[in-house]
Every structure is written in C-alpha cells, then in structure tokens.
Amino acid sequence: xxxxxxxxxxxxxxxxxxxxxxxxxxxxxxxxxxxxxxxxxxxxxxxxxxxxxxxxxxxxxxxxxxxxxxxxxxxxxxxxxxxxxxxxxxxxxxxxxxxxxxxxxxxxxxxxxxxxxxxxxxxxxxxxxxxxxxxxxxxxxxxxxxxxxxxxxxxxxxxxxxxxxxxxxxxxxxxxxxxxxxxxxxxxxxxxxxxxxxxxxxxxxxxxxxxxxxxxxxxxxxxxxxxxxxxxxxxxxxxxxxxxxxxxxxxxxxxxxxxxxxxxxxxxxxxxxxxxxxxxxxxxxxxxxxxxxxxxxxxxxxxxxxxxxxxxxxxxxxxxxxxxxxxxxxxxxxxxxxxxxxxxxxxxxxxxxxxxxxxxxxxxxxxxxxxxxxxxxxxxxxxxxxxxxxxxxxxxxxxxxxxxxxxxxxxxxxxxxxxxxxxxxxxxxxxxxxxxxxxxxxxxxxxxxxxxxxxxxxxxxxxxxxxxxxxxxxxxxxxxxxxxxxxxxxxxxxxxxxxxxxxxxxxxxxxxxxxxxxxxxxxxxxxxxxxxxxxxxxxxxxxxxxxxxxxxxxxxxxxxxxxxxxxxxx
Amino acid sequence: xxxxxxxxxxxxxxxxxxxxxxxxxxxxxxxxxxxxxxxxxxxxxxxxxxxxxxxxxxxxxxxxxxxxxxxxxxxxxxxxxxxxxxxxxxxxxxxxxxxxxxxxxxxxxxxxxxxxxxxxxxxxxxxxxxxxxxx
Numbered sequence: 001x002x003x004x005x006x007x008x009x010x011x012x013x014x015x016x017x018x019x020x021x022x023x024x025x026x027x028x029x030x031x032x033x034x035x036x037x038x039x040x041x042x043x044x045x046x047x048x049x050x051x052x053x054x055x056x057x058x059x060x061x062x063x064x065x066x067x068x069x070x071x072x073x074x075x076x077x078x079x080x081x082x083x084x085x086x087x088x089x090x091x092x093x094x095x096x097x098x099x100x101x102x103x104x105x106x107x108x109x110x111x112x113x114x115x116x117x118x119x120x121x122x123x124x125x126x127x128x129x130x131x132x133x134x135x136x137x138x139x140x141x142x143x144x145x146x147x148x149x150x151x152x153x154x155x156x157x158x159x160x161x162x163x164x165x166x167x168x169x170x171x172x173x174x175x176x177x178x179x180x181x182x183x184x185x186x187x188x189x190x191x192x193x194x195x196x197x198x199x200x201x202x203x204x205x206x207x208x209x210x211x212x213x214x215x216x217x218x219x220x221x222x223x224x225x226x227x228x229x230x231x232x233x234x235x236x237x238x239x240x241x242x243x244x245x246x247x248x249x250x251x252x253x254x255x256x257x258x259x260x261x262x263x264x265x266x267x268x269x270x271x272x273x274x275x276x277x278x279x280x281x282x283x284x285x286x287x288x289x290x291x292x293x294x295x296x297x298x299x300x301x302x303x304x305x306x307x308x309x310x311x312x313x314x315x316x317x318x319x320x321x322x323x324x325x326x327x328x329x330x331x332x333x334x335x336x337x338x339x340x341x342x343x344x345x346x347x348x349x350x351x352x353x354x355x356x357x358x359x360x361x362x363x364x365x366x367x368x369x370x371x372x373x374x375x376x377x378x379x380x381x382x383x384x385x386x387x388x389x390x391x392x393x394x395x396x397x398x399x400x401x402x403x404x405x406x407x408x409x410x411x412x413x414x415x416x417x418x419x420x421x422x423x424x425x426x427x428x429x430x431x432x433x434x435x436x437x438x439x440x441x442x443x444x445x446x447x448x449x450x451x452x453x454x455x456x457x458x459x460x461x462x463x464x465x466x467x468x469x470x471x472x473x474x475x476x477x478x479x480x481x482x483x484x485x486x487x488x489x490x491x492x493x494x495x496x497x498x499x500x501x502x503x504x505x506x507x508x509x510x511x512x513x514x515x516x517x518x519x520x521x522x523x524x525x526x527x528x529x530x531x532x533x534x535x536x537x538x539x540x541x542x543x544x545x546x547x548x549x550x551x552x553x554x555x556x557x558x559x560x561x562x563x564x565x566x567x568x569x570x
Numbered sequence: 571x572x573x574x575x576x577x578x579x580x581x582x583x584x585x586x587x588x589x590x591x592x593x594x595x596x597x598x599x600x601x602x603x604x605x606x607x608x609x610x611x612x613x614x615x616x617x618x619x620x621x622x623x624x625x626x627x628x629x630x631x632x633x634x635x636x637x638x639x640x641x642x643x644x645x646x647x648x649x650x651x652x653x654x655x656x657x658x659x660x661x662x663x664x665x666x667x668x669x670x671x672x673x674x675x676x677x678x679x680x681x682x683x684x685x686x687x688x689x690x691x692x693x694x695x696x697x698x699x700x701x702x703x704x705x
Binding site (some may be wrong): 400401406411414417423424447449452459461463468473474476477478480482483484485486488490492493517 | 586591
C-alpha cells in the first residue's frame with residue numbers, strides 16, 4: 001500500500017507520465033494499484049483510466065513464446081494479412097454474438113481504450129495516447145455519459161447540499177458512492193479511508209454496481225432499461241466479454257485473476273449494464289445474501305446531512321459575522337489611516353503656520369528697524385529744515401551763536417558804552433559838588449553798586465579828570481547788564497508792568513526759572529536712593545503736607561527744602 | 571510782539587538810566603537827544619543779543635561787585651581785567667592781592683553748550699574791568 005501511495009503522489013503531482021515509468025517497477029504493483037483505483041475511482045478516475053490504459057498498452061514481462069503461432073496471434077502485427085483483416089471481423093462477430101446494440105459494434109478492449117482516450121482528452125494530461133482509434137457516434141455518446149457520471153459523482157461528493165436536489169435515482173447512486181467513498185469530513189468532502197471497512201464497502205459496491213450501472217444507463221439511455229433487467233442476456237454478454245478478456249490475457253501473459261479485476265474496472269468505467277461486475281466470490285448475484293438496510297442508512301445519511309446543513313448554516317453565519325468584522329476592521333483601519341493623514345496634514349499646516357508667524361515676526365522687526373531708521377532720518381531732516389527756515393528769518397535769533405561772535409559783540413558794547421560815557425559825562429566833578437544833600441545821597445547810593453565807598457566817600461586815587469566818565473561807564477555797564485543780561489525775562493518788564501501784583505510779569509517767570517534751575521541742580525547731583533526729578537520731589541513733599549504747590553513759585557528754594565525735611569534723601 | 575517788547579524795553583531802560591542817578595554825571599551842555607538815541611541804540615542791541623543768548627541752551631551768569639565780597643586783584647585770572655586807567659605795568663607786583671574798589675564792567679559767564687551738556691564748565695564771554703588804586 002505504501003508503494004501505491006507513492007505512485008499515487010507521483011500521479012497526483014501531474015508531472016510524470018505513466019509511460020515513462022518502468023513497467024518492471026509498476027507491474028508487481030498492479031494488484032495493489034487496481035485495488036486503490038477501485039477504492040478511489042471517484043477522485044482518480046482519470047488517473048485510473050490512464051493506469052488501465054498503461055496496463056493495456058504495456059505488456060507484462062515478456063515470456064519466451066511457447067509457440068510461434070501463439071505469438072503471432074498475440075501480436076497482431078505479426079499476423080498475416082488475412083489474419084489482420086480477419087481480426088476486426090472476428091471482433092465484429094464476437095460483438096454481434098454478445099449484443100451489438102449494447103456495445104455498438106465495439107469490442108470490450110476497444111471501448112475501454114476509447115473511453116480511456118476520451119478521458120485523457122477530457123482532462124488529464126497524464127496520458128499520452130499513441131494509438132489511434134476511429135471515432136463514431138456511439139463512442140461520443142459514451143464519452144458524454146462518462147463525463148456526466150463523473151460530474152455528478154464529483155458534485156455529490158463535494159457539495160452535500162445538492163443531495164436533496166437530486167432525484168431518487170441520483171440519491172441512490174450517491175448513497176452508494178458515499179458508502180463506497182467512506183466517511184465525510186466536516187466540509188462535506190469525502191475522506192478516503194483505508195482498512196477493513198473499505199473492503200466491506202468495496203464488497204458492497206461490487207454488489208450494488210449492477211443497479212448503479214442500470215441507474216446511470218437509465219439517465220443516459222432509456223433503451224438500456226430492458227437490457228439491464230434481463231439477467232440472462234447480461235450473463236451472456238459478460239461471459240462473452242470475459243472470454244475475450246481471457247484471450248487477451250493469454251496473449252499478453254497477464255494473470256487471469258488480474259484480468260478479472262480489470263474487467264471489473266472496465267465495467268465501472270464503461271458503465272455497461274451488460275457487464276455486471278463480478279463479485280469476489282465469482283457469483284453474479286447471490287439471492288441468499290443479506291442485503292443491508294438501505295433505508296436506515298439513507299435516513300442516517302440524511303440526518304447527517306441535516307446536521308451538516310445546520311453546522312454549515314451556523315458556519316455561514318459565523319463566516320458572515322467574521323467577514324463583517326473583517327470589513328469593520330478594514331473600515332476602522334481606513335478611518336485610522338484617514339485620521340493619521342489628517343493629523344499629519346494638520347501638523348504640517350501647524351508647522352507652516354509657525355514658519356509664517358516667524359517670517360511675519362522677522363518682517364515686523366525688520367519693518368520696525370526700518371521705521372526707526374526712517375524716523376531718525378525724518379527728525380534729522382526736520383531739524384535741518386528748521387535750521388534752514390531759521391536762517392531765512394531776518395534776525396535768525398533762534399540759531400546758536402558762536403562764542404567768538406558773542407565775545408566780539410560784548411566787547412563792542414563795552415567800547416560803545418565807554419565812548420558814550422566819555423562823550424556824555426561831565427568834564428569835572430565840580431558840578432557834583434554843587435548838588436544838594438539828597439542828590440549826593442542818591443548818587444552815592446547808585447555808585448555803591450559799582451564802587452566800594454568808605455564813609456560815604458569815593459575810593460581814593462581816582463584820576464580826577466576822568467573820574468566822571470569812569471563812574472558813568474561803571475553805572476551804565478552795571479545798569480545795562482543787570483537789566484538786560486541778568487534776567488531772561490527782561491522783555492516782559494515793560495508790557496506786564498501793570499500785572500506785577502498778580503504775579504504774571506517778569507517776577508513770576510523769574511521765580512519759575514529759579515525753581516527750574518534748582519531742579520536742574522538736584523537732577524545733576526546723584527543720590528544714594530536714586531535721582532528724583534523736581535516734579536517727583538514736589539509731589540513727595542506735597543503729599544507730606546509740608547509744601548504747597550504755590551510755595552515753589554513764591555518762596556525761596558532754601559525755605560522749601562527746609563519744609564520738606566531732607567528732600568534730597570527721599 | 572517780542573521784538574516790539576524788546577525795542578520798547580530797551581528804550582525804557584535807556585530812559586530809566588538817563589533819568590536816574592546817572593543824570594548827575596551827564597554833561598548838561600551836550601546834545602541830550604543824540605545822547606539818548608545813542609544810548610537807546612546800545613540798549614536795543616544789547617537786548618537783542620541778550621534775547622538770542624537766553625533762547626539758547628546755554629545759561630548766563632552776570633556777576634557784579636555786589637555778588638563778590640572782598641574781591642582782590644589777580645592779574646593772572648581771566649575773569650577780572652584791570653581797567654586801562656590802572657597802571658598795571660608800573661605796579662604789577664604791588665597790585666596783586668589788593669582789594670578792588672571799582673568795577674567798571676561786570677563779569678558775564680556762560681554755562682553749558684548748545685547740546686545741553688557741560689553745565690558745570692564755565693566760559694567767560696565778557697571779562698570784568700576793575701579799577702583799584704595803583705599809586
């Protein structure tokens with residue numbers, strides 16, 4: 001059996017042609033191969049056909065011919081022309097004698113050979129036919145019947161659901177086939193088994209074969225029904241066929257028991273009702289043999305079918321559920337990918353936005369720097385324009401004056417005042433001596449501003465002829481400088497003379513100027529606790545209640561500082 | 571308005587001086603009107619110059635004899651210069667340290683620059699002229 005399995009694997013691989021095998025290796029395994037083929041003909045029908053063909057094409061170990069005539073008989077090519085011509089006639093006569101309508105003018109060997117050829121043409125690629133056989137219509141019909149039986153058997157074995165759709169005859173055929181093929185696995189696929197059960201099934205199959213063949217022939221050809229129901233004619237046909245096979249076996253040195261097995265194969269493959277298979281006991285039908293209870297078997301098989309259908313539906317539901325879950329998982333995966341893509345897109349957008357913000361900020365800084373630069377240029381331009389406009393003024397008094405020019409003008413005033421005093425003064429002080437006491441006192445009080453008087457008398461040593469001009473010059477310079485250069489608000493003395501009492505005249509502005517000068521001094525002096533502006537100092541002092549706002553205008557700075565209690569240490 | 575005020579103020583100050591105690595020293599025989607116009611011209615120019623200087627960032631300081639106490643003569647200093655009537659060359663060594671008895675021209679100093687800086691540095695725009703007995 002192990003060798004059979006190896007060969008079966010080789011055959012199943014569809015890589016090795018049987019013709020390429022050594023007959024010496026295959027020949028000892030013929031018996032086992034035949035048994036295997038019979039057990040599993042549904043699966044390996046084509047292959048078994050090829051094996052059978054191999055057995056037909058290949059001769060066994062050639063034995064030395066006993067008689068030349070016998071060898072010539074066995075080898076048709078060695079026959080003479082008359083014999084060669086007479087062989088078809090002999091076959092024809094034999095066929096006529098057996099039942100020409102059943103075999104349709106074809107001998108058992110030729111028909112089997114044709115069926116093998118047709119099977120090889122239908123599907124298998126393992127068979128390499130070398131012999132050519134003429135075709136006819138009956139041969140094609142037999143081919144179609146064989147194909148139909150093969151398809152039905154395959155369908156019935158692979159799809160249990162179709163069992164209920166089959167007719168009773170098909171069910172009967174299927175039941176027989178199912179029992180022959182052994183157990184059914186979970187998926188409804190027949191699982192071949194090996195052992196004693198197969199032997200029983202095989203026996204049963206042999207016993208049921210005639211009815212099956214009859215059923216098949218009923219489907220394919222209704223005219224054969226009568227033939228199938230006529231055992232005498234079948235026995236006759238079988239007898240003639242067996243005789244023919246025995247002659248072939250004798251010609252090819254095949255053991256007679258192997259030929260009987262091969263006849264069974266032929267009966268199976270050809271499906272002829274006229275060739276019922278032989279039982280192992282050799283009898284056609286044993287009326288005393290116990291027929292198994294087919295009804296209970298069919299019921300059991302139907303119950304199993306129902307269970308299988310139930311599990312199949314449950315499996316389909318689970319499968320459907322599983323597919324739905326798979327679809328949902330795929331959908332979720334797609335959504336996750338979409339979300340991931342959106343997330344990536346948002347991250348990319350965020351990065352781009354950040355870059356844009358940074359770019360905008362850099363641009364803003366650049367614009368700010370450019371604006372400040374332009375502002376500086378604008379201020380410089382404005383200053384330049386102001387200077388130009390001041391220069392265009394008639395007096396141009398707003399422009400700064402160089403120190404040398406100022407010094408020169410002041411020197412010029414000095415000379416003019418001296419000249420004016422020299423020209424306007426009295427020539428001698430004798431006129432002053434003629435003045436009364438009040439006039440002299442008034443003059444001395446005025447002269448005390450410019451000269452150091454001792455006991456109401458002028459300093460000693462003054463040159464007599466030029467004393468009046470010298471004193472007048474001193475009085476004029478003192479008056480001019482103290483009235484014009486001493487105060488910045490000298491021009492307000494005249495116009496606001498009437499408003500002096502209200503504090504709006506030059507005195508008012510003079511007070512403000514003095515406070516500002518003090519503030520400038522405070523601002524310029526660094527203090528440990530920081531520098532305080534005048535307004536900060538005034539605010540601090542005002543909050544203490546020590547100084548009133550108007551005190552800054554009408555009181556001397558020293559008094560304000562005393563009221564403020566150490567204003568510099570604030 | 572400011573220019574008009576300056577002109578009026580300068581004229582008013584000139585008249586104030588002429589009508590003040592200084593009139594006892596004026597020559598009554600002289601041309602009084604021409605003298606007054608000449609004096610008003612001096613006051614007007616001085617007023618314009620003072621206005622220009624006070625509108626700058628520099629600060630002016632005018633020092634008269636009343637602002638200094640017991641002022642002594644120092645020929646090396648630039649602030650006080652001896653008057654032309656003082657015989658400085660003849661009595662150079664004797665005049666140093668002697669008290670000043672007459673200030674013919676006051677001292678005018680300036681503080682700060684046009685940029686508003688260096689207010690602690692003084693510049694002398696018009697030195698003082700002093701007289702003292704040099705006999």
